[in-house]
Amino acid sequence: MAYFVWDSALETGCEALDSQHKRLFDLANGIELAIEQHPEDSEAAANAVSGLIDHVVEHFQNEEAIIAEYQYPDAERHKALHVQLGAETMTIAARCMSRSSWRRLSAIGCTTTFEFRT
Numbered sequence: 001m002a003y004f005v006w007d008s009a010l011e012t013g014c015e016a017l018d019s020q021h022k023r024l025f026d027l028a029n030g031i032e033l034a035i036e037q038h039p040e041d042s043e044a045a046a047n048a049v050s051g052l053i054d055h056v057v058e059h060f061q062n063e064e065a066i067i068a069e070y071q072y073p074d075a076e077r078h079k080a081l082h083v084q085l086g087a088e089t090m091t092i093a094a095r096c097m098s099r100s101s102w103r104r105l106s107a108i109g110c111t112t113t114f115e116f117r118t
């Protein structure tokens with residue numbers, strides 16, 4: 001079961017950004033799936049977390065470039081949100097990866113990171 005379900009209300013109208021946002025959902029769901037399917041395999045979950053972090057970093061760079069290109073009026077606030085969300089993501093990922101045994105991320109607060117404020 002998908003924990004994060006894409007909603008067309010989240011579409012920006014920019015195909016590239018919408019595609020990246022959908023990928024974020026897929027990767028976040030992949031973490032849940034890795035833990036669900038391999039509860040004692042920390043490597044599977046760590047790989048899923050790592051994949052999400054990589055995509056988050058790449059996506060933020062892409063989105064900020066597009067925002068700048070189109071002179072989005074709320075660009076600075078959006079960029080600040082990215083900084084905040086990136087820091088939260090890294091903090092929670094580090095906490096998740098330090099666990100010796102894996103539990104569902106929702107149980108330890110990881111999923112709150114991925115409230116899509118992007």
Ligand SMILES: [Fe+2]
Pocket residue numbers: 017021059063118
């Ligand atoms: Fe975004």
